Amino acid sequence: MQLSKIIDLVNGTIVVDGGVAAIDITSVCSADLLSNVLRHGKKGALLVTCLNQPHVIRSAELADIPAVLLALGAIPVKDMVALAEEKKIVLLTTSLPMYTTCGILYGAGLRSCVED
Amino acid sequence: MAANDTLEGCFELMGGDFSNAGAASSELKSILTKLGISADIVRRAAVTAFEAEMNVIIHAVAGTMHYMIIDNTLTITLNDMGPGIESIELAMQEGYSTAPDWVREMGWGAGMGLPNIKKYADIFKIDTVVGEGTTLEIYFRLKGEKC
Numbered sequence: 001m002q003l004s005k006i007i008d009l010v011n012g013t014i015v016v017d018g019g020v021a022a023i024d025i026t027s028v029c030s031a032d033l034l035s036n037v038l039r040h041g042k043k044g045a046l047l048v049t050c051l052n053q054p055h056v057i058r059s060a061e062l063a064d065i066p067a068v069l070l071a072l073g074a075i076p077v078k079d080m081v082a083l084a085e086e087k088k089i090v091l092l093t094t095s096l097p098m099y100t101t102c103g104i105l106y107g108a109g110l111r112s113c114v115e116d
Numbered sequence: 117m118a119a120n121d122t123l124e125g126c127f128e129l130m131g132g133d134f135s136n137a138g139a140a141s142s143e144l145k146s147i148l149t150k151l152g153i154s155a156d157i158v159r160r161a162a163v164t165a166f167e168a169e170m171n172v173i174i175h176a177v178a179g180t181m182h183y184m185i186i187d188n189t190l191t192i193t194l195n196d197m198g199p200g201i202e203s204i205e206l207a208m209q210e211g212y213s214t215a216p217d218w219v220r221e222m223g224w225g226a227g228m229g230l231p232n233i234k235k236y237a238d239i240f241k242i243d244t245v246v247g248e249g250t251t252l253e254i255y256f257r258l259k260g261e262k263c
Contacts, residue, residue, distance in 0.1 A: 016182030021131045032223060033223060033227060033228070034223040034224055034226075035167065035224070035227040035228030035232055037224070037230065038163045038166060038167060038169070038228075038232055039163075039228065039232050039235065043159070049223075051222070051223045052185065053222055053223065054135075055134075055137060055138065055222060055223060056223065057223070058141075058142065058165070058166065059136065059138075059223075060142055061138075061142060061145075062138070062142065062145060062163055062165075062166050063159065063162075064155070064158075064159055064161040065161060087142075
């Protein structure tokens with residue numbers, strides 16, 4: 001699914017545009033534990049989290065995850081934004097809770113990266 | 117890089133330096149990618165390096181991450197000046213962690229670090245002395261890889 005469509009579905013806001021238009025998302029990883037992201041994250045997945053720290057971007061980078069969506073209106077700290085810009089990781093926010101966000105994406109056909 | 121060549125390097129790690137946490141693993145991933153190593157191995161190496169790097173940042177005073185490629189094998193070695201691990205058996209159990217609450221609030225300390233390293237490494241060795249430090253050796257077979 002095109003990332004631009006996901007942004008529409010969750011009424012998302014682009015904080016860092018690392019090439020949104022060209023990114024195709026193949027699955028979703030929803031987690032607030034970064035070791036779970038490192039274990040289960042898949043190449044091409046969207047990471048949905050409420051963690052607003054730069055380590056989230058490091059985890060995405062190292063696990064080949066191209067985009068991070070902060071749920072529940074989480075505001076990324078300055079260092080997180082800077083690292084996302086440096087590593088060209090797309091950083092998005094939505095005011096929707098994680099549960100609702102994931103429900104919308106599931107209903108639209110995206111599945112968990114753990115189920116792949 | 118010819119099959120018999122050796123490539124190695126080392127990164128310094130500072131305990132408690134959360135602002136630079138992951139920088140060494142990121143650099144290692146970049147080096148491995150440029151060598152043409154397959155994406156799957158690069159990803160597994162990067163993930164294990166990051167988990168091991170975070171262990172040093174969280175628990176130790178300081179440490180090093182050394183990498184070496186020789187004879188189609190990538191070896192990542194982490195040495196730290198830390199508290200050591202009292203029970204490796206417990207530390208290898210998923211969910212067991214001695215990390216403080218404030219580290220957990222950053223998304224770490226889930227007790228998955230060493231289990232994740234074991235899962236993704238081809239060979240994983242751990243040597244620890246309480247009160248002195250810990251050494252992790254993480255191996256990946258590159259046979260058939262371009263490097």
